[in-house]
Amino acid sequence: MTARKIHTKVAMKHELPDLPYDYAALEPHIDARTMALHHGRHHAGYVARLNAALEPFPELQHRSALWLLLNPNKLPGSIRTAVRNNAGGHFNHSLFWRAMAPAAGGAPEGALAEAIARAFGDLGQLKARFAEAGARLFGCGWVWLARAQQDGELRLYSTAEHETPATQGNYPILVNDIWEHAYYLKHENRRDDYLAGWWAVVNWVEAAYRFEHGDPAERRWVTDLGYPRVAAA
Ligand code: MN
Numbered sequence: 494m495t496a497r498k499i500h501t502k503v504a505m506k507h508e509l510p511d512l513p514y515d516y517a518a519l520e521p522h523i524d525a526r527t528m529a530l531h532h533g534r535h536h537a538g539y540v541a542r543l544n545a546a547l548e549p550f551p552e553l554q555h556r557s558a559l560w561l562l563l564n565p566n567k568l569p570g571s572i573r574t575a576v577r578n579n580a581g582g583h584f585n586h587s588l589f590w591r592a593m594a595p596a597a598g599g600a601p602e603g604a605l606a607e608a609i610a611r612a613f614g615d616l617g618q619l620k621a622r623f624a625e626a627g628a629r630l631f632g633c634g635w636v637w638l639a640r641a642q643q644d645g646e647l648r649l650y651s652t653a654e655h656e657t658p659a660t661q662g663n664y665p666i667l668v669n670d671i672w673e674h675a676y677y678l679k680h681e682n683r684r685d686d687y688l689a690g691w692w693a694v695v696n697w698v699e700a701a702y703r704f705e706h707g708d709p710a711e712r713r714w715v716t717d718l719g720y721p722r723v724a725a726a
Contacts, residue, residue: 505554505555506544506554507540507543507544507547507558507583508540509532509536509537509540510587510590512528512532512590513590513591513594514594514595516528516529516532518594518595519593519595519694522690522691522693522694523593523675523676523679523691523694524678524679526678527674527675527676527677527678527679530674530678531586531670531674531675532586532590535582535586535674536582536583536586536587538582539578539579539580539581539582539583539586539655540579540583542575542578542579543558543561543575543576543579543580543582543583545575546572546575546576546579547572547576550569550572553568558580558581558583558584558587559580559584559659561576561580562576562577562580562581562584562657562659562660563659563660565577577655577656578654578655579655581654581655581656581657582655584655584657584659585635585655585657585668585670586670588665588668589635589668589669589670591696591699592667592668592669592695592696592699592700593691593694593695593696594694594696594698594699595694597693597694597695597696597697597698598692598693598694598695598697599697600616600697601616601697601700601701602697602701603701603705604701604704604705605666605697605700605701605704605705608640608646608647608704609647611646611647612646612647612648613647619638619649620692622649623636623638623649623669623688624685624688624689626649626651627651627669627671627684627688628684628685628688629651630651630653630671632653632654633653633654633671633672633673634651634652634653634654634656634671634672635651635652635655635656635657635668635669635670635671635672636649636650636651636668636669636671637649637650637651637652637657637658637663637665637666637667637668637669638665638666638667638668638700639658639659639663639664639665639666640663640664640666640704640707641663642661642662642663642664647666647704648663650663651671664703664707665703666700666703666704666707667695667700667703669688669691671684671688675687
C-alpha cells in the first residue's frame with residue numbers, strides 16, 4: 494500500500510452532478526436530446542468555466558458555488574462576473590435536476606401543501622401565478638418557489654440570467670429553467686406549453702423535503718445540494 498497523504502491540501506474542483514435519472518426519463522414532457530444537451534453541455538460548461546475562473550486562486554477552490562455567490566466582495570474583481578454567471582449556472586441547474594423526477598407530478602402533501610394554501614389559496618392558483626411569471630420573464634431566467642427570509646412563507650420569484658433568490662436569503666423550494674435551451678428543441682417558441690407540461694415532472698417529494706428541512710440560518714443550506722465542498726486538512 495502506498496502511504497496516504499493526510500495533510501496535503503487538495504485542490505478541489507467543482508463537479509457536474511450526475512442526473513438522478515436517465516436523459517429519457519422525463520419524456521414526453523422534456524425530450525431526451527434536450528436533457529442530454531442541457532446537462533452534458535450547458536451545465537457541464539458552467540462547471541468547466543467556473544473551475545477555469547478559479548484556477549489561479551487556490552484559496553477559493555474549496556468554496557461551494559453558493560458561498561461564491563453569497564460573497565462576491567471576497568472575490569478578485571477580475572473573476573467576479575465569470576463566477577456570478579457560472580457558479581450561478583451550476584447552483585441553479587443542480588437544484589433544477591432535482592426539482593424534477595420521472596413519473597412525478599401530482600400534488601404536494603403535508604406542511605408544503607399547507608404553506609401553498611396559505612400563500613396562494615391552492616395549487617391551481619400557484620400554477621397559474623407560476624405560468625404568468627414564466628410568460629412575463631423577458632430573455633433568459635428562472636422562476637422559483639422559495640421560502641422568503643422575511644417571514645418564512647412561500648413566494649414566487651423570477652430571476653434573470655443565472656441569478657438566484659438564495660443571494661437575498663430566500664430559500665429555494667422549487668425551480669424551473671426558463672432559458673430557451675431548456676425547451677426550444679421540443680416546444681420551439683411555445684414557452685407556455687413547456688411551462689404547462691412541466692408540472693407532470695415536478696418532484697414534490699424533493700420540494701417538501703426542502704421546505705421541511707432547509708433553513709437559511711443553517712449550514713445545511715450550503716451543503717444540501719449534494720456537493721459539499723470541505724477544505725482538506
Ligand atoms: Mn439551463
